[in-house]
Amino acid sequence: MRSGVRNRQDAFGYRPDIDGLRAFAVLAVVLYHAGIPWMPGGFVGVDVFFVISGYVITRGLLREAAGGGITVAGFYARRVRRILPALLATLVVTSLAAWWLLLPPQLEDYARSATAASLSVSNLYFWRSSGYFDAAALYRPLLHTWSLSVEEQFYLVLPVSLLVILRLRLRPLWLPFAAAAALSFGLSLYAGRYAPTANFYLLPTRAWELLVGTLLAMAPRPARGTAPVVAEAAGLAGLAAILAPALLYGETTPFPGAGALPPCLGAALLIRLGEAPGRRAAATCLLAAAPLVAVGLISYSAYLVHWPLIVLSRIALMRPFTAPEIAALVAATLLLGALSYRFVEQPFRHPPERSPRPSRAPAHRPVLAAGLAASLAMAGLGWAGAASGGWPSRFPDFRVRPVPGTETWNHRTCFLFADQTWQAWDPAACTRTAGKDGLALLWGDSFAAHYVPGLIRHADRLPGNLVQYTAAGCRPTLGVSSHVVPHCRAFNENALALIRRHGIRDVVLAARWGAQRDHVLPDLRETVARVAALGARVHVIGQSPEFPLDPAFLAYRQRHDPPETAGLWHPAIDPGLNDGLRAAVAGLATFIDPLALLCGQAACAYARGDTFLFADTGHFSTAGAEAAVERFLAGGLFGHAVPQPTAMGSAP
Incomplete structure (x- = not known):
């Protein structure tokens, strides 16, 4: 089972340039959602995140395979530690604000989406509830969690698939994943014409973006450095493939499908460039710069908090944001993201060392059990809010009446x-x-x-x-x-x-x-x-x-x-x-x-x-x-x- 992965073991190490790339992605999304007019295509930052996730997760699984074998329970325990604490903390804080601010119909929709986000199916919820006359997307505080659900559903499939392929000794290792990526991309092209909402939200049409990262992680590491001229040109091309769509795309751009190719391939090119030994290209140095790395480290928490902050602020103000308010929202996003990273993400990802246990499997069970219990508890609260109609007793003098038209x-x-x-x-x-x-x-x-x-x-x-x-x-x-x-x-x-x-x-x-x-x-x-x-x-x-x-x-x-x-x-x-x-x-x-x-x-x-x-x-x-x-x-x-x-x- 170790055959074919041992030679990659030395390739796994911390990559500051990847954190810098995360910073590019999250800043594009935040600026786009905040309403910066010169960033109409900032939504492509999500696609960059998908490529990074596919690469990092696959790289970790390959490291585990090279070191003795993939432990599925261990993988999911790490995912629980990485994803769930910050997500649940954001849901709790957002829910408290929603309880105070949202009127019953708004809270009812929010509660349903909170249940879906807790169970990693919010992409399915927003796909099914995205009819033309539903609540405007600008006023749904958890809309952004659709992308997290896509990733989490991908995590359910990837480790098991890789484990099966390794045990069956199928070679080359990358071929089944390349076939899956091609099928997913073809499906995305088809759905873009006949089922555009499903194309946007669902894993089958988004999987190819994550699989780009998976295939990149499976590629052999470059044995020698790239010629400087080629490396510099490749770095500029990678940055341009991300920045140009962020600056030029808009609401009418067919997306994802072919429109997602430039940012995904640009992200893959930059990640690959950072793998090359020897002299680093200017693009890699830029991505590894300390300010970008700092933003990249908090990018997950920043992504989680930015959209609820923007939506609830918009509801509270009940008017478009001014330029100083947009700047304040971006700054608050980074501040809250840093606080969540420091006091939520890090303590749960790196708990204090305890006495060793006799076996690895029991150590994962409490983490998985706690994650499942916390998710179900949050989902239960959301269900209660939806079942109650948004707890109308909070605003006893509010009434909804049908308006003909x-x-x-x-x-x-x-x-x-x-x-x-x-x-x-x-x-x-x-x-x-x-x-x-x-x-x-x-x-x-x-x-x-x-x-x-x-x-x-x-x-x-x-x-x-x-x-x-x-x-x-x-x-x-x-x-x-x-x-x-x-x-x-x-x-x-x-x-x-x-x-x-x-x-x-x-x-x-x-x-x-x-x-x-x-x-x-x-x-x-x-x-x-x-x-x-x-x-x-x-x-x-x-x-x-x-x-x-x-x-x-x-x-x-x-x-x-x-x-x-x-x-x-x-x-x-x-x-x-x-x-x-x-x-x-x-x-x-x-x-x-x-x-x-x-x-x-x-x-x-x-x-x-x-x-x-x-x-x-x-x-x-x-x-x-x-x-x-x-x-x-x-x-x-x-x-x-x-x-x-x-x-x-x-x-x-």
Whole structure:
């Protein structure tokens, strides 16, 4: 069983450059989640972590195999010591803050995710609960634990697989793992098109990233140093393969799949470069620098605490962060990470030496038993919180009431989901009004669909019968590519055929325009020009108000406010966005600015008395849609504008 691994025994030692690489990974993730605009692809730091984990874990198993044999119980005991204390400490502290801060519906979702995180299945939980209308990801404090669950599930498979392959004396050792990596990568490419949410969250489509590290650990160590010029070029290439995606990727980048190749291969190249004997390349020296190593050492704890800190701060403030607050959050993440490393990670990983036991196996049993008991206890608390509905007795005067709105969208017929193609759209069922000559097409995503109740309510003022053509997450711009909605490009291209085939005279474009703003403006102008070339009149509705929390939570926070301010809140929208959209379509389309028509100078109305104008953080309720469309029609949506002296929330 030792054959094939003995010659690697001298290759195992502490690698400060790997800790430096961990620092790169965690800083990319933290800066991205904190909202640093020049780090839109910082999420690739997770993929770098996967490669590092696969390498380090496999290297440790190979060392154990070379030293006498893999002890599965010992491996899991070490994993328990390494992972569980800091994770459970973070869950306990976060749960205390959540108990104090989160209202019942928020706490109920949090409690379910805490149970899943305790049992290492949070990736499955967020995959199953990531529907289009679920709680916004920005307000789920444990969302980041999905990546930990992926790693922990990988740890269940790797040691057993390696042990079996070694005992069967299969050679070459790396071949089964290479085959598994190829299969996983192929599955990721397929799922990226047909099951993007599963592709993001699940182990089968992420395993290849960890297996890149596994294969790297199995490769023979370089016998001699690389030529200096080659080493320096390789180091720059490795750094660029990580930094370029972090700086250039964004929400519309297809990911993972092929998009994850550059950061994963870049991480592997840097790790491999650090293995070479002799003179170290500049990239390796950079990664081994003391400040980066210090951050790398605390990277696990920093990763654990950063997202709960950001999310709970966002909920407490109920507004976007300022630049000084972002800096404070990053600093607090590093400080809390250092404290967790010093007082939680280290004591459990390196407990005081005790008298030797007669055998190794019994020494692992208390660790495994304690880890299982602690995990089950935390999971039980989470289950209790979910079963209670988020312990509503904490806020006895809080009530959740249903807000009508989305039920009029004709889900899966006129409002398509990510798993549907445009062929699922039904032209007869999606002609929503009758009695007019001609057709008016509403084209866009959910931020177009939320106007349907209002357009139906004011059907007599429309220039034609309303045709609803909407799809979740699909912005109405030609050429758009979305890994979340794989069929979006074809859906939008079909809109042109629809306009041409039915001779549609008026086309209304509406969407959540805020994401990927730099790509929106040129794409929108080209789309409007192509629609106008078909002879249709084009009307563009700009970005509508979005709020930091659901109206029910805002109303609860304002329950003691005077009537003149209750029901009003600052929108979480860049005020210059609609100005850019207006300029992009100037001369080609009518433009409606919802922020100007519906909001005052400082705030927008989310409620009028006891009536909510929004069903969630950004989608109009039925009442809100009716009021908004009335404003838009009066403001010139299909004709001449009529002066409107008051904002929506002030209307009688």
